[in-house]
Amino acid sequence: MAVMDSRERLIETMSELMWERGYAATSPREVRERSGIGQGSMYHHFPSKRDLALAALQRNCDDLLPASEELLTADGEPLDKLTRYLSQPKDALKGCKVGRMTQDPLVAADPVLLAPVANAFERVHQALARVVREAIDTGALNAGLDPERLAYLLTATIQGGYVLAIAHQDRRPFDQARAGALDLLRAATTGSGAAEQSVPANKEE
Amino acid sequence: MAVMDSRERLIETMSELMWERGYAATSPREVRERSGIGQGSMYHHFPSKRDLALAALQRNCDDLLPASEELLTADGEPLDKLTRYLSQPKDALKGCKVGRMTQDPLVAADPVLLAPVANAFERVHQALARVVREAIDTGALNAGLDPERLAYLLTATIQGGYVLAIAHQDRRPFDQARAGALDLLRAATTGSGAAEQSVPANKEE
DNA sequence: GTCTATATCAGGATAGAC
DNA sequence: GTCTATCCTGATATAGAC
Numbered sequence: 001m002a003v004m005d006s007r008e009r010l011i012e013t014m015s016e017l018m019w020e021r022g023y024a025a026t027s028p029r030e031v032r033e034r035s036g037i038g039q040g041s042m043y044h045h046f047p048s049k050r051d052l053a054l055a056a057l058q059r060n061c062d063d064l065l066p067a068s069e070e071l072l073t074a075d076g077e078p079l080d081k082l083t084r085y086l087s088q089p090k091d092a093l094k095g096c097k098v099g100r101m102t103q104d105p106l107v108a109a110d111p112v113l114l115a116p117v118a119n120a121f122e123r124v125h126q127a128l129a130r131v132v133r134e135a136i137d138t139g140a141l142n143a144g145l146d147p148e149r150l151a152y153l154l155t156a157t158i159q160g161g162y163v164l165a166i167a168h169q170d171r172r173p174f175d176q177a178r179a180g181a182l183d184l185l186r187a188a189t190t191g192s193g194a195a196e197q198s199v200p201a202n203k204e205e
Numbered sequence: 206m207a208v209m210d211s212r213e214r215l216i217e218t219m220s221e222l223m224w225e226r227g228y229a230a231t232s233p234r235e236v237r238e239r240s241g242i243g244q245g246s247m248y249h250h251f252p253s254k255r256d257l258a259l260a261a262l263q264r265n266c267d268d269l270l271p272a273s274e275e276l277l278t279a280d281g282e283p284l285d286k287l288t289r290y291l292s293q294p295k296d297a298l299k300g301c302k303v304g305r306m307t308q309d310p311l312v313a314a315d316p317v318l319l320a321p322v323a324n325a326f327e328r329v330h331q332a333l334a335r336v337v338r339e340a341i342d343t344g345a346l347n348a349g350l351d352p353e354r355l356a357y358l359l360t361a362t363i364q365g366g367y368v369l370a371i372a373h374q375d376r377r378p379f380d381q382a383r384a385g386a387l388d389l390l391r392a393a394t395t396g397s398g399a400a401e402q403s404v405p406a407n408k409e410e
Numbered sequence: 411g412t413c414t415a416t417a418t419c420a421g422g423a424t425a426g427a428c
Numbered sequence: 429g430t431c432t433a434t435c436c437t438g439a440t441a442t443a444g445a446c
Contacts (some may be wrong), residue, residue: 152381
């Protein structure tokens with residue numbers, strides 16, 4: 001494999017910085033310094049910070065989507081798939097490299113930058129809704145539950161979990177929120193008794 | 206009531222801007238221009254942007270906390286209180302003026318600025334956990350459920366709902382995530398049959 | 411307390427040589 | 429494609445008069 005070229009290094013570096021600091025708070029200078037790429041070279045590949053950000057954002061989406069999509073479309077019991085979705089190892093204190101973008105004023109106000117984010121969430125949502133629907137259809141979850149609502153709830157649990165973890169500077173709220181969602185899913189299991197077992201908290205990334 | 210003085214106007218304006226753009230992306234210049242307060246006056250009251258931000262952040266926390274705390278500590282059925290908590294009118298596309306701060310790189314990295322945010326989340330969490338515990342103790346929710354987990358789940362649902370709403374530029378995912386949480390709570394109701402009624406989606410703020 | 415003027419530095423980009 | 433030099437603006441203050 002050839003050594004990573006300048007363009008690639010720029011995208012890689014910008015992706016990291018956007019995860020760490022967001023878009024607005026990341027400066028071209030930081031990208032140059034961390035990547036070791038010169039000024040001229042940078043503007044040769046990307047005419048503006050925004051162009052580089054778009055490429056980096058796309059990259060971050062491509063980094064995250066496959067894992068969730070593959071997990072959710074694999075064979076297996078629908079409830080198992082939801083459990084695995086809610087148990088993926090995550091660095092709670094770093095936040096989500098995709099979800100974080102929605103809180104960046106420059107991204108949220110820019111339809112072009114927001115598009116890959118919207119697309120990523122949409123795809124995960126569809127995959128989740130499909131699995132939830134399957135769970136209901138096969139009788140694993142109570143009839144009468146709404147797949148759309150539950151799918152949004154599960155994604156929101158993760159995204160909100162990051163907020164809590166960062167606020168408390170502690171990953172436990174993230175893990176507990178996810179565990180709470182699993183507990184409630186189990187409680188909504190057809191034929192569940194009152195004393196349904198609760199799952200143990202998720203451990204370290 | 207006397208006309209609002211300069212100091213007050215500065216805090217008010219900074220609070221708005223931090224809600225709209227976050228801390229890092231808000232400049233002293235914008236505060237001056239929107240508030241109509243002069244440069245000298247501003248730095249007379251607040252020696253730095255950070256000092257002003259701290260006051261504004263405190264203000265934003267004080268704006269939000271009372272409503273949730275009063276709602277959760279009022280008399281009434283615990284499940285009703287949780288329902289009301291999840292049905293508070295919110296402008297989903299604007300995001301949470303407190304939760305958003307966790308995604309601001311300058312705030313998350315600054316323990317002093319993060320403190321009021323952590324405190325606000327902690328208080329809501331405690332109030333929520335108490336209500337959930339009450340629901341379990343009175344038999345309204347299944348025994349075996351964990352109050353801590355459910356409390357974190359509910360807050361995460363709201364905070365994550367904002368992320369989804371902004372990503373999709375549509376408030377419905379926010380409402381649906383909250384509705385999904387209510388559906389699952391109802392499913393975890395002791396003695397709930399399989400065909401528990403689901404609640405209608407929340408309407409407009 | 412408030413005003414105007416000034417200072418410093420970083421952000422974001424362009425120019426033109428190699 | 430990459431480098432160095434340069435440019436302009438805005439962010440974040442400080443100075444000192446009123």
